[in-house]
Amino acid sequence: MTAVDERPAPPVEAPRHRPNRLLALLRNSWRQLTSMRTALVLLFLLAVAAIPGSVLPQRGVNPEDVRDYFVAYPDLAPVLDRIGAFEAFSSVWFSAIYLLLFTSLIGCITPRLRDHVRALRSKPPAAPRRLDRLPQHAVLPAPEGGAAAVAAALRRRRWRVVVRGDEVSAEKGYLKETGNLLFHSSLVLVLVGVALGSWYGWSGNKLLVAGEDNAFCNTRQQYAESKLGPRVSSADLPGFCIRLDDFEARFLESGQPEFYEARVTVDEVDGERRPAGFSVNSPLRLDGANVYLLGHGYAPVIRYTDRFGKSQTSNFPFLTTRDIGLTSEGLAAFPDVNVDPATGTRDPNLQVAFSGLYLPTAPAAAPFTRSEYPTERNPALNLVAYRGNLGMDAGIPGSVYELDQRQVRAGKVKEVGTKLLRKGETWKLDDGTTVEFLDTVPYVTLSVRYDPGATLLLVSSAVLLVGLMGSLFGRRRRVFFRVLPADPTSGSPTSGSSLVEAGGLPRTDHPGFADEFAQLVAAIGGDGRPGEEAGVDRDGDDRAAAREGAE
Amino acid sequence: MSALSDQLVSLAILAYLIAMISHAVEYALGNARARVTAAPARELVGAGVGAVGGGTPGVRAATGPSAADRTARRARLGGLIAVAATVLGALLHLGALVTRGLAADRMPWGNMYEFVLTGTWIGAAGWLVVLWQRPQLRRLGLFLSLVMVLLVATAELVLYTPIVPLVPALNSYWFVIHVSTIVFASGIFLLGAVPAVAFLMRSGYERGRRSFPYTLAKRLPAAAALERLTFVLHAFAFPVFTFAVIAGAIWAEAAWGRPWGWDPKETWSFISWVIYAGYLHARATPSVRRNVATWLAIAGFLTMLMNLFGVNIFFEGLHSYGGLD
Ligand code: HEM
Numbered sequence: 001m002t003a004v005d006e007r008p009a010p011p012v013e014a015p016r017h018r019p020n021r022l023l024a025l026l027r028n029s030w031r032q033l034t035s036m037r038t039a040l041v042l043l044f045l046l047a048v049a050a051i052p053g054s055v056l057p058q059r060g061v062n063p064e065d066v067r068d069y070f071v072a073y074p075d076l077a078p079v080l081d082r083i084g085a086f087e088a089f090s091s092v093w094f095s096a097i098y099l100l101l102f103t104s105l106i107g108c109i110t111p112r113l114r115d116h117v118r119a120l121r122s123k124p125p126a127a128p129r130r131l132d133r134l135p136q137h138a139v140l141p142a143p144e145g146g147a148a149a150v151a152a153a154l155r156r157r158r159w160r161v162v163v164r165g166d167e168v169s170a171e172k173g174y175l176k177e178t179g180n181l182l183f184h185s186s187l188v189l190v191l192v193g194v195a196l197g198s199w200y201g202w203s204g205n206k207l208l209v210a211g212e213d214n215a216f217c218n219t220r221q222q223y224a225e226s227k228l229g230p231r232v233s234s235a236d237l238p239g240f241c242i243r244l245d246d247f248e249a250r251f252l253e254s255g256q257p258e259f260y261e262a263r264v265t266v267d268e269v270d271g272e273r274r275p276a277g278f279s280v281n282s283p284l285r286l287d288g289a290n291v292y293l294l295g296h297g298y299a300p301v302i303r304y305t306d307r308f309g310k311s312q313t314s315n316f317p318f319l320t321t322r323d324i325g326l327t328s329e330g331l332a333a334f335p336d337v338n339v340d341p342a343t344g345t346r347d348p349n350l351q352v353a354f355s356g357l358y359l360p361t362a363p364a365a366a367p368f369t370r371s372e373y374p375t376e377r378n379p380a381l382n383l384v385a386y387r388g389n390l391g392m393d394a395g396i397p398g399s400v401y402e403l404d405q406r407q408v409r410a411g412k413v414k415e416v417g418t419k420l421l422r423k424g425e426t427w428k429l430d431d432g433t434t435v436e437f438l439d440t441v442p443y444v445t446l447s448v449r450y451d452p453g454a455t456l457l458l459v460s461s462a463v464l465l466v467g468l469m470g471s472l473f474g475r476r477r478r479v480f481f482r483v484l485p486a487d488p489t490s491g492s493p494t495s496g497s498s499l500v501e502a503g504g505l506p507r508t509d510h511p512g513f514a515d516e517f518a519q520l521v522a523a524i525g526g527d528g529r530p531g532e533e534a535g536v537d538r539d540g541d542d543r544a545a546a547r548e549g550a551e
Numbered sequence: 552m553s554a555l556s557d558q559l560v561s562l563a564i565l566a567y568l569i570a571m572i573s574h575a576v577e578y579a580l581g582n583a584r585a586r587v588t589a590a591p592a593r594e595l596v597g598a599g600v601g602a603v604g605g606g607t608p609g610v611r612a613a614t615g616p617s618a619a620d621r622t623a624r625r626a627r628l629g630g631l632i633a634v635a636a637t638v639l640g641a642l643l644h645l646g647a648l649v650t651r652g653l654a655a656d657r658m659p660w661g662n663m664y665e666f667v668l669t670g671t672w673i674g675a676a677g678w679l680v681v682l683w684q685r686p687q688l689r690r691l692g693l694f695l696s697l698v699m700v701l702l703v704a705t706a707e708l709v710l711y712t713p714i715v716p717l718v719p720a721l722n723s724y725w726f727v728i729h730v731s732t733i734v735f736a737s738g739i740f741l742l743g744a745v746p747a748v749a750f751l752m753r754s755g756y757e758r759g760r761r762s763f764p765y766t767l768a769k770r771l772p773a774a775a776a777l778e779r780l781t782f783v784l785h786a787f788a789f790p791v792f793t794f795a796v797i798a799g800a801i802w803a804e805a806a807w808g809r810p811w812g813w814d815p816k817e818t819w820s821f822i823s824w825v826i827y828a829g830y831l832h833a834r835a836t837p838s839v840r841r842n843v844a845t846w847l848a849i850a851g852f853l854t855m856l857m858n859l860f861g862v863n864i865f866f867e868g869l870h871s872y873g874g875l876d
Contacts, residue, residue: 036836043829044847047822047854054818054866061813089813194811203808256715281723281806292808447808457810461797468793472786472831511779 033100034107042101049097053088056080060087102191109184116177123162124169127480131503134480136517140525142483142498150481150500153524159479168481176508179470182463189460197453202228202237208244209299209317209443215243215265218289218448238288238450241267245275247296247442251374255324262293262444288450295320295445297328300358300381301438306337307350307431317443318358319401325371328358330401335392338433351390353413354435355403356383368420381421381437385429388413476507479520500524552654553714557707559647560668564703566640567675570633571696577629578693580622581770630689634682637696641675644703648672655714660730662715663863666737667706673738675699681742681780688772688780694745702741725802732795736788737855740827743784744852747845750777754842778841782834785848789827796820815866819858826851 032038057065066086070077084091131137143149150168151161159170204223208216216222218241220234228234243265250259261279268287278284284291299317306312318330331353338350361373362380369382391407407413419427421437428434484499502521506513648669652659659665678695681688752768771777799820800810811817830851833844 036832037838040829040833040836040839043825043832047825047829050818050822050825053813054815054822054862058813252715254715281725281802283805283808290808292806294807449808451809454804454810458801461800465790465794465797468790472790 030107033104035104036108039101039104039108042097042104045097046094046101049094050088052085053094056085056088058086058088060089098191102188105184106188109181109188112177113181113185116174116181119177120174124160124171124478126164127167127169127482127503131480131482131501134503134505136479136502136504136506136514138502138517138521139484140500140502140521142500143524146483146498147481150483150524154479154520157520157523166483169478170480171476171478173474173476173508175470176474176476177471179467179472179474182467183471184467186460186464186467190457190464193453193456193460195453196456197229197451199229199231201449201451201453202226202232203447203449205294206446206448207317207443208242208446209315210244210247210441211315212243214315215241217241223448238286239269240286240289242284242291242446243267244442244444247444249296249374255373257374260293260296262296289448290450292447292449293444294447297326297443297445298358298360298376298440299443300330300332300356300440302332302354302381303436303438304332304334304337304352304354305434305436306334306339306352307433308338308341310337310339310341312337313438315441316400318356323370324374326360326374327369327371328360329356330358331355331403333390333392333400333403335390348389349412350387351392352433353386353390353403354383355386356381358382358440362420376440379423379440382418383421383427383435383437384418385416385427385435386413387416387429387431474508475510475513477505477510477513477516478507479504479517481524552650556647556650556654557711559643559650560703560707563640563643563647564700564707566636566643567696567699567703570636570640571693571700573629573633573636574690574693574696577626577633578690578770580626580629581690630692633692633696634689637675637682637692638679640696640699641672641679644668644672644675651714658727658731660726660734662710662712663859664706664710664712666730666734666859667702667710669734670738670741671699671702671706673735674741677739677742677784678745681784685776685780688746688776690771691746691749691777691780694749695742698741698745723802723806725798725805729795729798729802732791732798736792736795737859739784739788739791740852740855743781743788744849746777746780746784747848747852750774750781750845751842751849753777778845781845781848785827785830785851789831792824792827796824815862816858819854819862823851823854823858826854 057069059066069086070081080086084093088094128134143153145152147163147166147168151163151170154161154168154170157172159172160174161168161170204218204220204226206216206223208214218237218239220226220228220237244262245265246263248259248261248263249257251257259279261277263275263277264284265273266276266284266286267273271287276284278291278293280293283293297317297320299315301313301315303311303313312334314332314334316330316332318328320326320328332355333351333353335351335353336346337352339346357369359368359371359378359380359382360375361371361377362368363370363372364378368380386403386408389407389412391404391412403413408415416430421427421435423437423439426434426436480503482501484501502517502524504513504517504520648659651665651668655661660669674695678692682692749768749771752764753771754774755765756768756771757774799817803812803817804810826847830844830847833839833847834841836844
């Protein structure tokens, strides 16, 4: 175990002159902050601080749930909001913890990096005087060639070796510290990748209805919602246009979706128009942005013919209500109808809107409120017609998917009837105008994103993983060999030739070291005859322990 | 095929139950052999464990040597039956997984039921590997078989879901990569939590505590060996889990357009990852006691459980595939 924690304090000079208290305090705080214990506390805090973000609804994940929460807890919600609980992962407290942790991390790994580079470039240390004090010790017959032969054998086993006269020092397992430093450094890179993504990235959501008229081009105005990083301006968005040509979905009998594919035509700035297809797990990768398929639904095509015989067609998307049968709700508004062709004036009280429920597979009998299957097996459109001032001219922003209820309450819009329409059916309203349900076209919901940190994230997570394995499974250890002068008085079978004394020191938790050492000694002693003493430190339990080491 | 799978699950539970009872018999009769078995596997140099020391022998049987012998033989038989039953249970369990996969025509990891079934199997198989390598830890099997019975029975009784195909978001090779590694890591973490709890009890016992939970540890393997096993299992599972989370992020990027979005499942994986990192970190910090570190490992496992059960049941997120609604 490397006792990094217990790094020796820099030698303190005797304070002749007045000690600088502030400096001392700063230095102490820094040492505190970069200790492994502090890192541990901060890690734990980070885990705890992540909990509220999963318990409370988050704006970044599901803004509607946050709104619901405000309705459900009108007293508590504003307080929570003030402390950033609905954006927990960008809140001050969460950021403070991880910034401190990463400061600690950088403060911790910088000196270790320096030390490790030094260790990599320096030679294994000289053998201690008494090898028999080391955890592993053995005496073996010297191989022919003495120290040089020992060194060669060690080199073949990829030890780092240095020969000093009769002594050989060797070390192995630098990978552990290398891996550990790689792991911790790539944690920093992951954070950099995240930061890059949030500063220089952007994203937008778009609902795209099939057809030429609905093609969309990548400008900020065209998105229903968009988010640009602080270092991105609208002008930076790459220009491309997408048209949805077709959408294919297959479902199981249970209504569970099985397969989706959107087929589009893409027009990139300096490319030709080309067809492309993408589906849930394989986004459309464009130059400078990726397009993801998030959902789909139906846009009923509704034609309204006004009292002057003029028709207009709407294919506004109906939003799915998240049930399995894709029951969809929406609004077809016709604010610019009933314009007198003679005068060219529009009567604002003759605007028309239809709110409705679209059922791809309507049940056989009423109530027609819930679709039974997501594809169009028995399509039916349940419409409610309204006439009056829709309130769309007032400039008050309202949802385009719902009728402005304020106008209804104020009596400015009146309901004029309801009807269930099948495809191709026509409904004559009380004033003689007609509405036809012509068809439906598919729409898709898209998320368009650009994340410049993604590559860095990918690379650094790969390095992180490799480093982690090196760190966890690497084992640093040293062995020393000393060729002893021949001892003519000895009566051992090796008498006459010289002996080698060997010692081994595992530098990290390494239960298999005894076995490794024994094997090494056996190999170097030649002809597989280990020195008798090689086994001194071993007992029955070592076998199991050795296997542990191999894991 | 699906019905066969269900029957095999029931049989596997039965086998684990038998294993548990036999282990309990071994445990109860274990006095005579306690001296031998509980002698701690000697830790090698550098393990840095304080509590290497000492035989904490079980209470010696008061009866004569022949009676003690007979009891010892019975205890040994109990242990062997327990291991055999565990092997049988694991085989039946595997059979249940294979038949379910065949019936569904996909990998059997599509919902919570299948997830728990696979994760527990990994735990059982992992235990057999541990047992193969360190037979002296056999008595831990009592705890392990108890956990198996509880979890597999919970899966069967509470989480059971009929076979359905995957939703399209899951229909990708990332499904195999991400989910298999998550299940695998979860299974090993589950297995690792067993010696972690055992270690806490046993080390209390070795420090002389004789109150309730500690007395259960009287005949467990030595604390140092349990601690070592806890570490080895976690050190093995953690990189796998890290890989699984990274694979999940890559998949999320392809499917949802962002690698990380703090969806509740993602948040709890993050919490688990940070806590397990904290465990490994704590274990490598010389000034942190092993007990404290081990508590972190247990906390990590609780967060994994929270992610599996809590998040599927209480929270609504993109990962809502639990199949319980
Ligand atoms: C972002 C937060 C951090 C995470 C997720 C993290 C994670 C880990 C993990 C999983 C290990 C185990 C690998 C192993 O045993 O070799 C580890 C080891 C280590 N960490 Fe960290 N760490 C973090 C921050 C730090 C900081 C701030 C320091 C310094 C104060 C530090 C110093 C060390 C050292 C020295 C080891 C190796 C101990 C050894 O094996 O001898 N880490 N870390």
